[in-house]
Amino acid sequence: MKWTIHPAKLLLTLVALPALLIPALALGYIVYQGGAVISWQFISTSAELSGFGASSGVFSQLAGSLLLAVGACIVATPVALGTALFYQLSNNSRLCHHLELLIYLLQAVPPIVYGLFGLILFVQIFSLGVSLIAGMLVLAMVLLPMLTLNNITSLQRIAIEQTDAARALGLTESALVLRVWLRQSRRELITGQLLAIARALSETAPILFTATVFSGVVWPDSLLSPVTTLQTHIFYLAQEGNHPQSIDVAWGSALVLVITIVLFSLLARALKPSGGNL
Amino acid sequence: MISNSRLSNITAPVQHPTTALQIDQLKLSIQGQPILHEISLSLPTSGITALIGPSGAGKSSLLHCINLLQQAWQGEITLHQKSIRQWPGGDEKLRRHIGLVAQKPTVFPTTIYRNVVFGIDGFWQRRNAHAIAEQALRQAALWGEVKDRLHAPAASLSLGQQQRLCLARALAIKPKLLLLDEPTASLDPKSKQLIEQALSQLASHIPLLLVSHNLEQAQRLGEQVIFMCEGKVIEQADCDTFFNHPQRVESKEFLRWAVCECD
Ligand SMILES: Nc1ncnc2c1ncn2[C@@H]1O[C@H](COP(=O)(O)OP(=O)(O)OP(=O)(O)O)[C@@H](O)[C@H]1O
Ligand SMILES: [Mg+2]
Numbered sequence: 061m062k063w064t065i066h067p068a069k070l071l072l073t074l075v076a077l078p079a080l081l082i083p084a085l086a087l088g089y090i091v092y093q094g095g096a097v098i099s100w101q102f103i104s105t106s107a108e109l110s111g112f113g114a115s116s117g118v119f120s121q122l123a124g125s126l127l128l129a130v131g132a133c134i135v136a137t138p139v140a141l142g143t144a145l146f147y148q149l150s151n152n153s154r155l156c157h158h159l160e161l162l163i164y165l166l167q168a169v170p171p172i173v174y175g176l177f178g179l180i181l182f183v184q185i186f187s188l189g190v191s192l193i194a195g196m197l198v199l200a201m202v203l204l205p206m207l208t209l210n211n212i213t214s215l216q217r218i219a220i221e222q223t224d225a226a227r228a229l230g231l232t233e234s235a236l237v238l239r240v241w242l243r244q245s246r247r248e249l250i251t252g253q254l255l256a257i258a259r260a261l262s263e264t265a266p267i268l269f270t271a272t273v274f275s276g277v278v279w280p281d282s283l284l285s286p287v288t289t290l291q292t293h294i295f296y297l298a299q300e301g302n303h304p305q306s307i308d309v310a311w312g313s314a315l316v317l318v319i320t321i322v323l324f325s326l327l328a329r330a331l332k333p334s335g336g337n338l
Numbered sequence: 339m340i341s342n343s344r345l346s347n348i349t350a351p352v353q354h355p356t357t358a359l360q361i362d363q364l365k366l367s368i369q370g371q372p373i374l375h376e377i378s379l380s381l382p383t384s385g386i387t388a389l390i391g392p393s394g395a396g397k398s399s400l401l402h403c404i405n406l407l408q409q410a411w412q413g414e415i416t417l418h419q420k421s422i423r424q425w426p427g428g429d430e431k432l433r434r435h436i437g438l439v440a441q442k443p444t445v446f447p448t449t450i451y452r453n454v455v456f457g458i459d460g461f462w463q464r465r466n467a468h469a470i471a472e473q474a475l476r477q478a479a480l481w482g483e484v485k486d487r488l489h490a491p492a493a494s495l496s497l498g499q500q501q502r503l504c505l506a507r508a509l510a511i512k513p514k515l516l517l518l519d520e521p522t523a524s525l526d527p528k529s530k531q532l533i534e535q536a537l538s539q540l541a542s543h544i545p546l547l548l549v550s551h552n553l554e555q556a557q558r559l560g561e562q563v564i565f566m567c568e569g570k571v572i573e574q575a576d577c578d579t580f581f582n583h584p585q586r587v588e589s590k591e592f593l594r595w596a597v598c599e600c601d
Contacts, residue, residue, distance in 0.1 A: 231430065
């Protein structure tokens, strides 16, 4: 086969390659640095070392991250799905147009602003304190726009003929929702929730001053107690840790976090109905 | 010259106790685009009425207005002398009396059996769902082919079988009016004949509105013919009169050259 260099292809490669290579290098570096630290013991214990918050294990941080992310998704799901169903049922009305606008607006709000809002509303006014529940609520607000849009898209993939056929048989709106819409889009919806959990796991700003403390917590006693998370753990260790081991623990925590997020993303990918691209 | 709308006003039959479905002055626009213009027609309490006309005439749109899948119309539609807009119990209750076989066969992504019983509602009907399903499948000339694989996915059926499944599904709700949008479009002559027999039998006690592009079929089955073109009813007449002595120029042209130019 003759080698020909297509100018457009060359240009695209020159643009795309560094763009993919640099994050790939960063990932490789995390794996390299973190790999030296993590072990089963690192993940499964939460013993604290004496010193500045550098624990030798990250179990409680991992558990805190997962509790917050899954909890936020559970809080956000009924609202997102309800909004999506409402949107679908009142299709093409003016209200839908405004609703869509609102969702895009909410998506533009930076997570740190939600964090600030959560600090004032949940932590102070509702006096929930710095707690698991406050963090879940704030994270749920961060997730809501993307989750709603995702659910709307999932429902919109159902062919209009399916809806018409079900309506023509005299199904009530609720039967239509349960027996046709939710049934046919259930895998896509679950994919959306898993991606939302992955997204929540990578958020730090909203939980920084609503849900997490720096050290001293191993396991939250109730929804009202604070937690520690991988994200904030890395943040504190990198910024303030003075224990010689703390930077290693930060790399290890980063790798655990990346692996957790990747697992959720891969699960979402695996559950996604076939025929979808990306 | 008298406009078409005026003419259809005059020819519109008066409400009659033997009228099952009556449509008066039906107008439909979608996004400012007029689709149906002042449609007036009526269906007797039994028998097949063939709805013919060129592609894009508005036949499917008309069927969707009758079972309120399309709601954006003006005018009046009555079923057994009751306005369908104010149907007791709402749109869903109305649709339980009207079976629709859509132009594009659409099966639900579940088993064959569950497709047939999808619309069955009510305590007694659900208890007898199996018997009702069998009867509906027999009427739709599909029972023989699927009786051993009722729990296979409906999507595994051929297109023609899916079309018959849609007919069975519509029959299983025991409609009092059946709307059929080219129900034999993708069928072989044998099953077409079986379906036609089943439809003729059904037509002895309920009215059928049958959209067909096949003029022979319309002539064979129809007692009445409604000819539509560009959103208007050009002529409604009984079958023999329409095919042998069409009244309107447009009808004559359509029968002779299968073209229609009306304005
Ligand atoms: N949802 C819609 N939006 C815009 N226009 C529509 C819509 N549905 C139908 N139409 C238009 O209405 C007209 C009639 O369509 P309809 O499907 O009723 O025709 P038909 O007589 O059933 O044709 P065919 O024999 O090809 O099925 C067409 O011009 C079509 O473009
Ligand atoms: Mg059509």
